[in-house]
Amino acid sequence: MYNYKFIEHTADIAVELTASTIEELFLCAVDAWNKAMLDAEILYDDEKIKLDFEAESLEELLVNFLSEINYLFLSKKWFCTSAEDIKLVHTDKYKLTARLAGLTVDNSKIDFKEEIKAITYHQLEIKKVNNIYTTRIVFDI
Amino acid sequence: MLISGYEIKKITDYLWEIPRQGKMLVPGRIYTSKNMLEGTLQNDEALKQVVNVAHLPGIQKYSLAMPDIHWGYGFPIGGVAATDINDGVISPGGVGYDINCGVRLARTSLEYDKVKSKIDDLVKQFFRDVPTGVGASGAIKKLPSKEIKNILINGSQWAVEHGFGDSNDIEYTEEKGKLIDADPDAVSERAIERGQDQAGTLGSGNHFLEIDVVDEIYDEKAAEVFGIFKGQILILIHTGSRGLGYQVCDDYLKVLVKAEKKFNFNLPDKQLACAPIKSKEGQDYLHAMRCAANFAWNNRQIIMHLAKKSLLKTLNISESELDFKLIYDVCHNIAKIEKHKIDEEEKKVCVHRKGATRAFPPGSEFIPNRYKDVGQPVLVPGDMGRYSFILSGTEKAMEKTFGSSCHGAGRVQSRTQAKKAAKGRDLIKELHDKGISIQAKGYGTIAEEMPHAYKDVFDVVDIMHNSGISNKVAKIKPVGVIKG
Numbered sequence: 288m289y290n291y292k293f294i295e296h297t298a299d300i301a302v303e304l305t306a307s308t309i310e311e312l313f314l315c316a317v318d319a320w321n322k323a324m325l326d327a328e329i330l331y332d333d334e335k336i337k338l339d340f341e342a343e344s345l346e347e348l349l350v351n352f353l354s355e356i357n358y359l360f361l362s363k364k365w366f367c368t369s370a371e372d373i374k375l376v377h378t379d380k381y382k383l384t385a386r387l388a389g390l391t392v393d394n395s396k397i398d399f400k401e402e403i404k405a406i407t408y409h410q411l412e413i414k415k416v417n418n419i420y421t422t423r424i425v426f427d428i
Numbered sequence: 429m430l431i432s433g434y435e436i437k438k439i440t441d442y443l444w445e446i447p448r449q450g451k452m453l454v455p456g457r458i459y460t461s462k463n464m465l466e467g468t469l470q471n472d473e474a475l476k477q478v479v480n481v482a483h484l485p486g487i488q489k490y491s492l493a494m495p496d497i498h499w500g501y502g503f504p505i506g507g508v509a510a511t512d513i514n515d516g517v518i519s520p521g522g523v524g525y526d527i528n529c530g531v532r533l534a535r536t537s538l539e540y541d542k543v544k545s546k547i548d549d550l551v552k553q554f555f556r557d558v559p560t561g562v563g564a565s566g567a568i569k570k571l572p573s574k575e576i577k578n579i580l581i582n583g584s585q586w587a588v589e590h591g592f593g594d595s596n597d598i599e600y601t602e603e604k605g606k607l608i609d610a611d612p613d614a615v616s617e618r619a620i621e622r623g624q625d626q627a628g629t630l631g632s633g634n635h636f637l638e639i640d641v642v643d644e645i646y647d648e649k650a651a652e653v654f655g656i657f658k659g660q661i662l663i664l665i666h667t668g669s670r671g672l673g674y675q676v677c678d679d680y681l682k683v684l685v686k687a688e689k690k691f692n693f694n695l696p697d698k699q700l701a702c703a704p705i706k707s708k709e710g711q712d713y714l715h716a717m718r719c720a721a722n723f724a725w726n727n728r729q730i731i732m733h734l735a736k737k738s739l740l741k742t743l744n745i746s747e748s749e750l751d752f753k754l755i756y757d758v759c760h761n762i763a764k765i766e767k768h769k770i771d772e773e774e775k776k777v778c779v780h781r782k783g784a785t786r787a788f789p790p791g792s793e794f795i796p797n798r799y800k801d802v803g804q805p806v807l808v809p810g811d812m813g814r815y816s817f818i819l820s821g822t823e824k825a826m827e828k829t830f831g832s833s834c835h836g837a838g839r840v841q842s843r844t845q846a847k848k849a850a851k852g853r854d855l856i857k858e859l860h861d862k863g864i865s866i867q868a869k870g871y872g873t874i875a876e877e878m879p880h881a882y883k884d885v886f887d888v889v890d891i892m893h894n895s896g897i898s899n900k901v902a903k904i905k906p907v908g909v910i911k912g
Contacts (some may be wrong), residue, residue, distance in 0.1 A: 295842045297498060298505075334534070346698075347685065354678055361671050362622050365896075382693075394561070400872050402632040402912075404674045405525045408698040409501050424706055427501070427525055427674075428843075 290314040295324070300401065301410075301424040305419060309345065310373040310415045312413065312420045313352060313383070317370040320353055320406075323426055324360075324399050332368050332388040339384040348381045349422070353406040356387065368426070381405045401428045431465050434476045436620035438462075441814040442495075447477065452482040456488040456599060458497060458796040459829075459891055468840055469497070470884065474504040478716055480696045481509050485704070486516020488770050488777055488912055494784050494834040495891040496883065501523065502699035505783035508832045511705065513765060517693075518710045519542060519702035520684060520717070522780030523763050525677045529668030530759035531785075531807040531835075534732055535654075536739070538661040539750035540641040540907065542664075547639060551865045551908040554637055558731055559629040560659040561869035567628025568592075569728060574619045576723075577612040579627065580620075583722030583727035584757075592628070592733040599796050601757040602804075605725040607764070610718035615672075616679050619716075622671030623723055628730030632869070632912035634877060635667040636812065637735060638910035645816060646900040650802040650820050654755050663739075663752075664816060664904070665731050666809055668761065669724035676720045680713040685887035705778055710892045714763070721762060728757055755818075756796075758809070760785045760835035763878040768830050779830045787821035787898045795821070806833045806898045808889055812866065812909045813859060813879030817889045819898040833898040837885035842875040849877035851897075859909075868911040877911060 289311075293330040302319045306312035338355060342348035359365040367389040376382045405427040413422045429436045444465060445681070448454035456478035460469065469475060474497045481503055482491035488510045497506035502521020511517055543550075558778070559567050571579075579586045584605030588591055598604050609851045612620075630637060642660045645651045656662070669676075684701035687709045693702065703709035735754045763780045770777070788795050789805045790806050795804040803821035810816045825831050841849065855874050859866050893900045 289707070293844070295844060297839050297842050298500075300843075313710065343686075355761075358622075379474075398870055400870065404633075404671075404908070405678055407501050408685070409699070415455075 289318045291319045292313050296425065299428050301423060303421070303423050305421050307419060309375055309420055312422065313349065313373050313375070314370050316349060316353060316424060317367060318405065319424065320356060320426070321367065324335060324401055324403060325397070326400060329366070329368050329390065331390070333390045336387045336389070337384070338387060339382070341380045341382045343380055345381055346408065346411050348383055349413065350406050350408060350411065352385070355411060357403055357406060364391055364394065365389055365391055429562070431467065431470055432472060434475050434479065438463060440895065446479060452479060453487050454480050454490050458493040458908040459495050459895055460497065460901060461891055464495065464887070474498040475570045477504040477787050478507065478622055480700055482627035483695060484509060484511060484517055484519060484700065484702060485693065486512040488512060491799065492829055494832065495888045496783065496834045496836050496838040501784060502697055503780065503782040505838065506834065507782045508780065508829055510768060510777035510830045511780045513705050513778055516705055516778060517702035518705050518713060518778055519700055519780065520677050520680050520713060521699045521701065522782050523717060523788050524761035524782050525674050526668035526677060526761055527673035528721035528759040529758060529761040530724060530728065531809055532665040532728040532732055532757040532773045533755045533805070533807050534663045535656060535753050535755050536628070536663070537749065539659050540661055541659060543743065545906045549866045550639060550738065550742050550869050551910060554735060555744045555867040555910045557734045557738045558637055558910065560823060560910060561632050564629040564631055564912060565625035567734060568578045570625040571627060573624065576623050577801060578725045580612045580615060580719035580722055581610055582606055584725040587733065592730045597729060597732070597754045600754040603727055605729065607718040607721050609715060610722050611715035612719055612722045614712045614715035615676060615719045619672050619675035619679065623677050624826055626670040626672065627727055629670060629727070630667050630731065630912050631670055632873070635912055637731065637910045638664040638906045640651055640664050640816065640904040640906050642902055644903040645744060646902060647820065650741055650901040653799060653802045654775045654805055654818065654901065655753065656755070656818070662904055663735050664809065665728050665735070667727060669720040670727060672723050673720035676716045680716060683709055684713065690711065717763060721759060723759065724759065756807065758785050762788045766831070767827070779832070781832055781872055783835045784832045786833045787825040788831050789821050789823040789826055808834055808885060810837045810885030811882040812877060812906055813864065813877040814863060815885065815903050815905050817900060818902045818904065819889065819892065820901050822896055822898055824896040825898060829897055834888050834892050835886060837882040839881055840883050841881040845871070846878050846881035847875045849880065864906050864909060866909045866911070873911050
C-alpha cells in the first residue's frame with residue numbers, strides 16, 4: 288500500500304508522497320500517476336517494459352522517469368499499471384533501472400478522467416527526514 | 429497594502445506595483461483591482477511569481493501581469509515580460525507547456541433566432557466531427573513525419589494548401605499563421621511522433637469549441653469593421669499545439685535546467701529555467717517553439733474547417749448562405765521578437781506572453797489592413813455558462829504592456845472543489861435551462877469546467893478597458909459547447 292494523497296490545486300493535480308526508501312517513493316509516484324488518470328483499477332497487464340535513466344539530481348530523475356511513462360501512454364497508447372523492480376544507484380550521477388507492467392489500451396473504450404500533459408518541476412523537492420522520503424509532484428493537465 | 433507577503437503600491441485604481449527588492453532587476457506591475465488583490469490574489473503564489481520573473485537577466489521595464497493573473501509554472505498565467513535580445517534570456521516558463529494555445533473566432537451570416545432549434549443538432553455534429561478528450565486523434569489521416577515537418581514550417585498555410593480552409597483565413601491569423609525561422613531540426617522525433625495523429629484535434633481540459641451569439645455591442649464602429657452584429661452566430665475555438673507542443677516544452681526544460689548551471693544563473697524557481705537568447709540553447713528553443721506555434725495555428729485552422737463542414741451539413745445550406753469567415757486567430761502562450769519603445773528608443777525585445785494576448789493598436793503594420801482603423805481583435809474567452817469578450821488593441825497597450833492584454837477568466841476553484849460543488853446537481857440541465865447545449869467526453873469534465881469554477885471574465889475585461897489597455901467591442905454568449 289503506497290502512502291500518498293492528492294491535495295487541492297487550482298488548475299492542475301498535486302500529490303504528496305511519503306515512503307521509507309527512495310525506490311518506494313518512485314513506485315509510489317507511478318501509482319499516483321496511474322490513479323490521477325483512472326478511477327478504476329486495471330488488474331492485468333500484457334507486457335513488461337524495461338527502462339533505465341540517469342540524471343544529475345533525484346528530482347530530475349523522477350521527472351524524466353514519470354515523463355517517460357506519460358509519453359508511453361500519450362504516444363504509444365501503452366498504459367502503465369505498475370512499476371516493479373526499481374533499482375537506484377548514486378555514483379557521479381543518479382542511475383535508475385525499472386521494469387514497468389502495463390498494456391496497450393483503446394482510449395475510446397476506457398474512461399480516462401484526465402490527460403496528464405506534463406510532469407512539472409513545480410515545488411518538486413525530494414526530502415529525507417528521519418529516514419522518511421517525501422516529495423510533492425504537480426501534474427499539468 | 430500587504431498582499432501575499434508583499435507590500436503593494438497603488439499606481440492607479442487598476443494598476444498596482446511591487447517595488448524592486450532583493451535581486452529583482454525591475455519592479456513588478458499588476459493590472460488588477462483592490463478587490464481582486466484582497467480576494468483571489470491574497471492566498472495565491474502568483475505575486476511571488478511576478479517577483480521571480482523580475483529576476484530574469486535582461487528583463488526590461490517591468491515584470492507585468494494582466495488581471496486574469498493566477499499561478500502557473502515559472503511565470504504566472506497572465507504574465508508578460510520583455511527581455512533584451514542582446515543580453516537577455518528566453519524561458520519556456522514564460523511561454524507555457526501548451527505553446528501557442530490560442531483562440532480563433534469565426535463569423536457567420538446566421539442569426540440565432542433563425543437557427544435556435546438546430547443548436548442541439550449542431551453541437552452533436554461538432555462532437556462527431558472534431559476529436560475531443562484524452563489522447564484525441566484522427567481528425568485527418570495520420571501524417572508521416574515529413575508532412576508534420578512541413579506543418580512546423582508553414583503553419584496554417586499547410587492546412588489551407590491542403591483544402592482545410594480559405595486563403596483569406598491566413599490574412600486574419602496572427603503572424604499569418606506562420607512564425608518564420610521555425611526549424612524542425614530543433615524538434616525531437618518524439619514531439620513529431622506525438623503530433624502525427626493530432627492535427628485538427630481539440631484535446632481535453634479547458635479546450636473547447638463553442639457556438640456563441642453576439643449579445644451586446646459596446647463599440648459600433650469596431651464591431652462593424654470586425655463584421656459582427658447583435659444576434660449573430662459566431663464560432664469560438666480554444667486549443668493549442670497538443671502533445672507536440674508539450675513535448676517541445678518538456679524537451680527544452682531538460683536542456684535549460686542544465687543551461688542554468690552553465691550560464692551561472694541563480695533563479696528562484698526551476699520552472700524559470702532559461703538561456704541567453706543568443707546562445708545555442710536559446711536559439712534551439714526559439715526555433716522549436718516557433719515550430720510548435722505553427723502546429724497550433726494549423727490545428728485551429730483544420731478545426732475551423734471541420735466546424736464549417738458540420739454547419740453546412742446540419743443546416744443544409746450553401747457556403748454563400750453560411751458566409752463563414754475568420755474574424756481573427758490570436759495566440760496567448762508565446763515568445764516573440766518584437767520592436768518596442770524603451771526609454772524613448774525603439775528596441776528589439778523578446779516578449780514572453782504566458783496567458784496574455786497580443787493587443788496591437790490601430791495603424792500597426794502587423795495587423796490586417798481591414799482592422800487598421802480600430803486595432804486588432806483581442807479575444808477573451810470566459811466560461812461555458814456566462815460570456816466571452818471581443819476587445820480591440822490600443823496604443824496604450826504598446827506604451828505600457830508591450831502590446832499585450834488579458835487572455836481569459838482564470839480559475840478560482842480547483843477541479844476537486846468544482847466537482848464537490850457540482851455534486852447532486854444536473855449541470856447539463858442547468859446549462860440547458862440557460863439555453864446552452866453541451867456535449868463532452870465525460871460528466872467529470874463538465875463538472876470541472878462548471879462556470880463558477882472561473883472568475884467572472886467581466887471583471888477581468890473591465891480592468892483592461894478602464895485602464896485603456898484594450899477597448900470593449902462586444903460581449904458574446906455561448907449557446908452550444910463541446911469539450912474534451
